[in-house]
Amino acid sequence: MNEKIGVIGGGQMGSQIAALAAMAGYETSLYDENKENLEYRFKFVENNIKNLIDKSIYSKDNLDAYHNNLELKYSLDEVVDDKSFVIEAVVERFDIKLEIFKKISSFMQQDVVMATNSSFIQASELSKHCDYPERFINMHFFYPPIRMDLVEISYPDNVSKNVLERTKTVSKNMGRSVVVLKKETPGFIVNRMLAALVDEAYELYDEGIAEFEDIDIAIKKGLNHPLGPFELSDYSGLDIHYYAKLKKFEESGDLRDKPKAFLKDKVLKGDLGVKTGKGFYKYNKE
Numbered sequence: 359m360n361e362k363i364g365v366i367g368g369g370q371m372g373s374q375i376a377a378l379a380a381m382a383g384y385e386t387s388l389y390d391e392n393k394e395n396l397e398y399r400f401k402f403v404e405n406n407i408k409n410l411i412d413k414s415i416y417s418k419d420n421l422d423a424y425h426n427n428l429e430l431k432y433s434l435d436e437v438v439d440d441k442s443f444v445i446e447a448v449v450e451r452f453d454i455k456l457e458i459f460k461k462i463s464s465f466m467q468q469d470v471v472m473a474t475n476s477s478f479i480q481a482s483e484l485s486k487h488c489d490y491p492e493r494f495i496n497m498h499f500f501y502p503p504i505r506m507d508l509v510e511i512s513y514p515d516n517v518s519k520n521v522l523e524r525t526k527t528v529s530k531n532m533g534r535s536v537v538v539l540k541k542e543t544p545g546f547i548v549n550r551m552l553a554a555l556v557d558e559a560y561e562l563y564d565e566g567i568a569e570f571e572d573i574d575i576a577i578k579k580g581l582n583h584p585l586g587p588f589e590l591s592d593y594s595g596l597d598i599h600y601y602a603k604l605k606k607f608e609e610s611g612d613l614r615d616k617p618k619a620f621l622k623d624k625v626l627k628g629d630l631g632v633k634t635g636k637g638f639y640k641y642n643k644e
C-alpha cells in the first residue's frame with residue numbers, strides 16, 4: 359500500500375473512515391480537535407469491529423490491522439505530516455472545512471490528494487479558494503462507513519486524472535463499491551434522492567398532518583424502508599440536515615429551502631440525534 363492516509367475529524371464518520379483505511383492496510387493517522395472525543399471514538403470503533411468479528415463480517419486480522427496501522431494525532435500539522443492522501447471529515451460547516459484546506463494546501467507536497475467527505479459541499483467550492491485546486495475531490499462515505507458498502511466520488515472539472523484514479527483505488531481497497539459522478543452536484547446521488555423524501559416528511563410534520571413517529575411507521579411499512587425519515591435524520595445527525603438546508607437557502611433565497619423551525623430548535627439545543635443521545639427520538643448515548 360503506497361498511500362499514507364491522514365483523516366481530519368474523528369467523529370462518527372472520520373473515526374470509521376480511518377478504521378477502513380487502517381484495515382485495508384494503509385498507514386493511517388486520525389485527528390480531531392476534541393481529544394476526548396477522538397479517544398472515545400477510537401474505543402467505540404474498536405468495540406464495533408469486535409462485534410462485527412462475532413458476526414463474521416470482520417476478522418481478527420482486521421482488528422490487528424486497526425491497532426497496528428492507525429495512530430491518533432493531536433494536531434492538524436501532525437495528522438497530515440508525511441501523508442499522500444488526506445480525507446477531511448469534520449463538521450459540515452463550509453467555513454471550518456475551508457480554513458483547514460486553505461491551511462494544509464499551502465504547505466503540503468504537490469501530489470497529495472485532498473478529499474472531503476462532505477455530504478453537500480462540492481470540492482470545487484473549496485478548491486477555488488485554495489492552492490493546488492487540481493488535487494481536490496469529493497469522497498463520500500455512508501454512515502456507518504465500516505458497514506455501508508458505497509463511496510460516491512465526484513470531482514471538479516480541473517481535477518487531475520491521477521487524483522481521480524488514486525481516489526478510486528483507495529475506495530476499492532477499502533472494500534467499497536464506487537460510483538463516479540459525471541458532474542458535481544450538492545448531495546451527490548443518494549442525498550439528493552434522500553433529501554426529497556426527508557423534506558416531504560418534515561413538511562408533513564410541520565403542517566401537523568401526522569406525528570413524526572407515524573410518518574416513520576408509514577414509510578417503513580408502506581414503502582418497506584428499513585428506517586423512517588426521522589430515524590434516518592437522527593442517525594446521520596440533525597446538524598448535517600440543518601447546515602445543508604441553511605446553505606441551500608442562503609444560495610437560493612427560496613423559502614422552501616429554509617430549514618424548518620423545529621429542526622433549528624433541536625440543533626441549537628444540541629439535540630443532534632443518536633450521537634448526542636437525543637434528536638427526534640431518545641437514545642442511549644453511543
Ligand SMILES: NC(=O)c1ccc[n+]([C@@H]2O[C@H](COP(=O)([O-])OP(=O)(O)OC[C@H]3O[C@@H](n4cnc5c(N)ncnc54)[C@H](O)[C@@H]3O)[C@@H](O)[C@H]2O)c1
Nearest residue numbers: 367369370371390391392447448449450476477499501594
Ligand atoms: N453522518 C452521516 O451520515 C454522514 C454521511 C456522509 C458524510 N457525512 C459528512 O461527514 C462529515 C462529518 O460528519 P459526522 O457525522 O462525522 O459529524 P460528527 O459531528 O460526528 O463529527 C465531526 C467532528 O469534527 C470535529 N471537528 C470540528 N471542527 C474541527 C476542526 N477544526 N479540526 C478538527 N476536527 C474538528 C468535531 O470535534 C467532531 O468530532 C460532515 O461533513 C458530514 O456532512 C456525514
